[in-house]
Amino acid sequence: MPKMVLAGIEIEVDEDGFIQDPDKWNEAVAKALAETEGVTELTEDHWKVINYLREYYLKFGIAPMIRKLCKDTGFTLKQIYDLFPSGPAKGACKIAGLPKPTGCV
Amino acid sequence: MPKMVLAGIEIEVDEDGFIQDPDKWNEAVAKALAETEGVTELTEDHWKVINYLREYYLKFGIAPMIRKLCKDTGFTLKQIYDLFPSGPAKGACKIAGLPKPTGCV
Amino acid sequence: MPRTDFGPPHYGEMLPPVIKRNYGKWAYHEILKPGVLKHVAESGEEVYTVRVGSARLLSTDTIREICELADKYCDGYVRFTSRHNIEFLLSNKENIEPLIAEVKAKGWPVGGTGTCLSNMVHTQGWIHCHTPATDASGIVKAVMDELYSYFEEAKLPAKLRIALACCLNMCGAVHCSDIAILGIHRTPPRVNHEMLAKVSEIPTVVASCPTGAIRPNPKLKSVDVIEERCMYCGNCYTMSPAMEIMDPENDGISIWVGGKVSNARSAPMFSRLAIPYLPNNPPRWPEVVEAVKHLVEVWATHARKGERMGEWIERIGWESFFKLTGIPFTDKHIDDFIFSVPTFRTTVQFRW
Amino acid sequence: MPRTDFGPPHYGEMLPPVIKRNYGKWAYHEILKPGVLKHVAESGEEVYTVRVGSARLLSTDTIREICELADKYCDGYVRFTSRHNIEFLLSNKENIEPLIAEVKAKGWPVGGTGTCLSNMVHTQGWIHCHTPATDASGIVKAVMDELYSYFEEAKLPAKLRIALACCLNMCGAVHCSDIAILGIHRTPPRVNHEMLAKVSEIPTVVASCPTGAIRPNPKLKSVDVIEERCMYCGNCYTMSPAMEIMDPENDGISIWVGGKVSNARSAPMFSRLAIPYLPNNPPRWPEVVEAVKHLVEVWATHARKGERMGEWIERIGWESFFKLTGIPFTDKHIDDFIFSVPTFRTTVQFRW
Amino acid sequence: MAESRTPRVDELEKGPWPSFVKEMKRAAEKKPAAGDLLRQLDLSYEEKVGHWKHGGIVGVRGYGGGVIGRYSNKPEEFPEIREFHTIRVNQPSGWFYTTKALRSLCDIWDKYGSGLTNFHGSTGDIILLGTTTENLQPCFDELSDAGFDLGGSGGGLRTPSACVGPARCEYSCIDTLDVCHSLTLEFQDFLHRPQWPYKFKIKVSGCGNDCVAAIARADLAIIGTWKGPLQINQAAVAEYVKNGLDIEEEVIERCPTRALAWDAANGELKLSAEDCVRCMHCINRMPKALKPGTERGATLLVGGKATILKSAFLGWVIVPFMSLTPPYTELKDLMGRIFDWWDENAKNRERIGELIYRLGMRTFLKEVGLPPVPQMVFRPRANPYVFWWPEEVKRNA
Amino acid sequence: MAESRTPRVDELEKGPWPSFVKEMKRAAEKKPAAGDLLRQLDLSYEEKVGHWKHGGIVGVRGYGGGVIGRYSNKPEEFPEIREFHTIRVNQPSGWFYTTKALRSLCDIWDKYGSGLTNFHGSTGDIILLGTTTENLQPCFDELSDAGFDLGGSGGGLRTPSACVGPARCEYSCIDTLDVCHSLTLEFQDFLHRPQWPYKFKIKVSGCGNDCVAAIARADLAIIGTWKGPLQINQAAVAEYVKNGLDIEEEVIERCPTRALAWDAANGELKLSAEDCVRCMHCINRMPKALKPGTERGATLLVGGKATILKSAFLGWVIVPFMSLTPPYTELKDLMGRIFDWWDENAKNRERIGELIYRLGMRTFLKEVGLPPVPQMVFRPRANPYVFWWPEEVKRNA
């Protein structure tokens, strides 16, 4: 497993840069991850999405479906791509420290 | 609903003589019910079956299947009919104060 | 203590002598006319059968009347068929017509063989069952009155088997009949919580629902019905008197077609939904009688010789069946239960 | 920021002039010989197609070679078929033979039309996928080498479509091919609990199992596999890297037959299990090649003209198929998934 | 007489088909219960709803089944049918009777019951329609003296039935009456003392015409068949054709596998024996000319049933051919294994077909010891969800 | 040269069929990644197991799909394929190319990738096989400059594809290429930004021959068809017969509904138009003589898919006939409603067919506003488990 230094701590990530241990996540890590995804600043809107994803994940053990994400955050998918250019799965979920979305690729 | 006087108390029974409120059941009621099913004396073997049925019912909310009844009590079905001439459903279950077995008739 | 477990009387005691002598040694048969069969044995002996329609629900006195005829013409033997007709077995050809004359004088029909309509297999209905959505004997009588001539005359393309069941338990063979009349409920059961708590096995009630519409309600020691998932089969009522399902306002009848049981030509087939709902309209259920008659007539007009209802429909396609009969096709006709997928049309082959 | 969402090039830019002129106005076609089609337009114009077999996995240099031929003979246009063959479209009849000569000189086959075997539709296998139970390209090459003459010569009773998929995801159309080669796992996944706890969505993993073999294990923050209920589909692995499914000792290949997609004559049909297991034996998988060849030959010997593999089998009955091919029938052949019941034989009609 | 008390059902006395209402009135002349029944029915016709209470468990000593309990939900209005239980009496194989036997039934029923019957119920029993709880035991006692035993009800074996078979049918490939009788006797304990998860029905037909609808209604259908070519009397075929049978249209074209051809020139019917699937059609059309083959036996099918719970099933072939000669040991042994496996594994109210569907045919076949053969299926599986037994793979660890 | 490092796969250079190994070696001459790929494959052949790690999520800015991430699990041994992602490029409708376009693809891929491709993937994309994470974005940028956009992956619309259709086929009843292109453009957002529960595939075939296997592989299959009688040129039919076509055996007998008859005396082909189910067979056999009818359009089918989860489905007819002329508004509106209903109701990784199976066709039809017609089913339901909408019954309380 490769390791990355994120926000000063060494964290295991996979090849795609997803952190391997969700417990290691914190806001600073999020910021560091954001940079790897071309998000230079985490605005309130970014945090709204990130926090939503995290809470959803902690509650249900899964990432929400995109439709739900949009409905619940009030952002259109376009807006989400504007916030996270690599998209909700590769971008937002990674920054929120969720396990790598599997499945349908 | 007809009522019957069983062991001195008036208890609601249905047309088939099954008591309508399982909570009203007690050993005396069992004895009284036994008489209605042509069982004049409740021997140890009778009680083994009755207690088994009751416990099973209280635990699982249903009467056991016959195969299980025989396996768990160690009686053959023939022996059960010898004990309860009207059989496990109409005889033993009634005496044990279970709800009337429905279904497959 | 009475005797037990001795079983039914041995059939050997019940067989007429001519049958005993030629048991398993029959050579061929002919249908002499509707309701009259002639079976010829390898020995050359012959037995004649006169088949008589029955109400099935018989009084003991009527059975005694049957016995009198059997004594007079059949050496004291008689049988019933798997569709509840009476069969008089004669070893003497001369007896056929006198017997028929007496039978007819009583108002009993002779027929039901070959390409006749036979008797309807049916169930108890309001006469003796606790879950019916309709009556049985009454509709049977009304339908058979209307189709009477098809029983007595061999004028159909093939055998016609009509059956009736008064609820989804489908006692009988309505699921495999040329035409089936089926009583249906159309509203979910009304749960009597207080009663349910006392007299029912909750896990059994929950497990009884084919569509998983029943959930335990531990608080009430009862169950709840998710109404959108309930298709009113009544199986939960069978498990618990506290799940009242009969509903005079909405109960009624559905009509099914195209089933068969024999392996002749085509494999056995299920009956399939033709008319989702007709009202209960006692005592003569005119809508049902009309619908059945119409189905028989459309089939009789269009089928080839020897083609059962279902065989005819499969040849022309169900699209054409709905067109020819004028029956509207609805979402109800499309299967939505476990094995639905294999009924969906997975080809662009179809008729307009 | 690059342009996005502009879509593929418009097909109009890619069509040869003769096609543009006669777009939607073709009158008929002929197969001049295997691999060579002639399409005639209402205008009287003609276009000739030379179909060339391809490895599908192509280097850029080979594509450039194709382009050279297309420039030389086809005004700079070329197309690929839905089965990955190359089609050279010629407006000049004279160019056919010279083109074919050059193609053949390169060692590329011409054929695949009409009653030829066409190219195999296949998948990635060990070349680029993460769940394969076998390779793709290698087996395809071995099979096509063996059946080569069927591609070049029109000597089969009908079209023959062979496909391969390296796992149960069935990328491609193996589920509806005359012959399908399918990679299968045969042992349950090995759960890496520690890893699973970290990198997986447990509810998703549980829900991924078609047979409900996966239960959450809250203690380990992981899942357990009920091994008797697992049929090794690998779908849980798709959901989690912690459910290792590849097993070199037991992975292998199954062979399926009788599928088709076209609506011609018979409705589309699924391929059905013929051989439950053959070993992985790289580089040439002789057992698989042998089995496929045998199937082709038995079909070619017995089918009527124009009868696809599945049509032939349905006519003679699957009983006869197993008899004629000598393939043993096992419990594996009997469906036991959701829609099993409609596959069970519900008639006494069958061959011995 | 004054106005009828049953104006609605009276309507059904009219019309040519025999009237059940007339039967009820006839019984009512002697038996008040029949009259109350008619009046309750008339009320049902008025209200469009049944008037029987739910369920009812009544019976006779030593037996767990054979009686269906019923109570009117209007006992005050119809006191004579306050209790109105049905007794199921096991019919003789093939529904043959001496008038003596029938009369004894009538006499007993006039004494203890409503005077109303069903000849027969759709499982095949003689149905004695309606009596009181009190009368059940004496009625059974007299029935048993007259040689009639009870039929089945509840979670056990149901009364087996059989087509007329060798008694009067030239097609019968097995002795349906004897098979039925023998199995009834063999498994009586299961019939009289319900001890299984649900009902189990057996029906026996002598050939593929299946005149007892076994394939649709029996958990175990036993249907006569044969191996080898059917028997052809060419002269008799020619005779049919001479008499106007359109053999091409009515026979050749309708053979499901096109196993027949008519050589008009030589007046010969050609059979491709390996293609004949014994559907019976050609034999049915020409009974004087064609006969089943000489090596005879039965096909066994399991799983037939009506709708509840998983929808109706037609029976599935589990044994393509078994020769059946008394005492039918092979058959009985197999049935024993089937009963046992089912009883051990089924959930409450799960019929054998549903259990097989749930656990897979592979499990059923393995456990009851039957070899898989292609005759069991129309076609093999299309999905790749194949299970391997542990012993078939190499397990590492 | 010394002993080959890939002795096993080398075997596959032999034999007459074009060799993918040769292709890999050819690419390896310029591109080391192709060489490592070959060597890793050889290792797989030795060990009988794959050597790619699980999954991989990589992509380009602004898009959520179009790239399949892959990492070797032997990165030390095969460093050139440590990262080896596949780019799916949306092909032009019908897979037609100018050599110019093809060459520009080759040039870009030689610059950024392994030099290996699939022409095409089985969904229909151009597959550029293997590159590094770093190269993805620049590669896409150049592709886009060259006019090539990405195809689909993930939980969204997948690259639609179409048969050659009107471009070169006389049978085509619709403009397959245009329909495909127009739908691709219309729904691009769904293609590039996966936002649905699972994948959704569209394929377009011009007639029932279904040359893109739409019915088996597309969640929405659009298949050309017609109304009214097919067009017959009797003289041309006679010509086929004269030239040796056994019309009885090869055409008449094979018509699934026996809608045709051959009047040999008058040399006339008779059609029972209402029985023709447009299977294409007779037209296929006599393309010079027969043509589809003149009123043309398409049949729409939903639900086609491979095995996972509920087993493979073939597509189901949902619209028997829709005429298709640009801008295909009726079709697009319907698709919008279908996408919406599916997206709203499906579970994670539940394809539309599986959702319809779970909730019932009745619900689907109602929600997307399609009328039920008998063409949707082979036959109506056999089970009586019929649901009634609340408004269809009288509710008491």
Ligand code: SRM
């Ligand atoms: C008496 C009876 C058997 C019994 O044990 O009671 C019987 C007797 C005969 N059946 Fe049957 N069948 C009898 C119920 C059945 C049933 C069961 C049912 O209807 O519930 C079937 C299956 C029906 C179905 O497929 O739905 C049945 C399907 C046949 C067939 C196949 C018909 C077909 O083409 O599908 C034949 C052959 C024929 O008629 O050509 C047949 C033929 C016969 C023959 C000709 C056999 C013979 O050679 O003696 C008998 C006289 C038939 C007639 O009525 O013309 N029997 N026959 C049954 C009479 C019932 C009645 O009263 O109408």
Ligand code: SRM
């Ligand atoms: C080029 C192609 C369409 C494309 O857009 O790429 C195509 C082109 C034609 N097809 Fe096809 N079919 C093509 C894939 C298919 C497929 C799809 C597949 O195989 O994956 C099918 C469905 C196969 C199946 O049923 O499994 C297909 C089923 C047919 C049929 C029906 C055959 C049958 O009897 O079942 C015909 C009619 C015929 O051949 O008589 C047909 C007929 C034709 C005709 C004759 C149509 C025409 O008039 O131009 C074309 C030449 C056929 C030939 O090869 O002899 N095409 N055709 C595809 C060539 C693939 C290849 O390289 O081999």
Ligand code: SRM
């Ligand atoms: C009397 C009879 C109808 C008739 O008028 O002929 C009948 C009557 C009843 N049947 Fe039945 N069934 C009767 C033959 C059948 C048949 C036909 C057959 O056996 O050939 C079937 C379809 C075949 C089958 O078994 O699947 C049949 C399928 C059912 C079912 C549904 C079973 C299922 O698995 O789907 C039930 C429901 C139950 O058992 O809970 C049922 C339940 C009942 C009950 C006991 C209703 C109940 O739950 O209490 C009915 C009692 C009516 C009464 O008050 O007398 N009855 N029942 C038939 C028995 C007469 C006899 O013994 O000869």
Ligand code: SRM
């Ligand atoms: C590349 C391709 C195979 C090929 O060599 O041609 C392919 C490759 C993969 N498919 Fe596929 N599928 C490809 C066409 C198909 C098809 C055929 C089609 O689209 O016409 C199918 C069957 C039709 C269908 O969609 O049902 C198909 C059904 C699947 C499935 C099963 C879906 C199901 O509902 O049953 C999966 C599993 C999944 O999505 O998790 C899957 C998953 C995959 C994945 C992404 C494996 C995974 O879970 O990560 C494979 C990536 C391989 C790789 O490393 O590149 N692939 N996949 C095809 C796409 C190329 C293209 O874009 O042109």
Ligand code: SF4
């Ligand atoms: S069909 Fe239903 S209502 Fe009628 S007798 Fe059978 S169980 Fe009773």
Ligand code: SF4
């Ligand atoms: S009536 Fe049937 S579907 Fe409705 S709740 Fe009861 S068991 Fe379920």
Ligand code: SF4
């Ligand atoms: S079939 Fe399976 S292993 Fe092969 S490419 Fe598709 S997903 Fe990968």
Ligand code: SF4
């Ligand atoms: S391999 Fe398939 S069947 Fe086995 S546990 Fe995984 S998902 Fe379930």
Ligand code: SF4
């Ligand atoms: S099933 Fe066959 S043997 Fe029995 S009566 Fe019917 S035709 Fe005769």
Ligand code: SF4
């Ligand atoms: S019995 Fe049936 S299958 Fe056999 S030859 Fe006669 S018609 Fe054909």
Ligand code: SF4
């Ligand atoms: S599907 Fe029909 S229209 Fe399209 S290429 Fe094939 S034959 Fe021609």
Ligand code: SF4
């Ligand atoms: S298109 Fe098919 S169904 Fe129509 S007439 Fe021709 S062969 Fe028959």
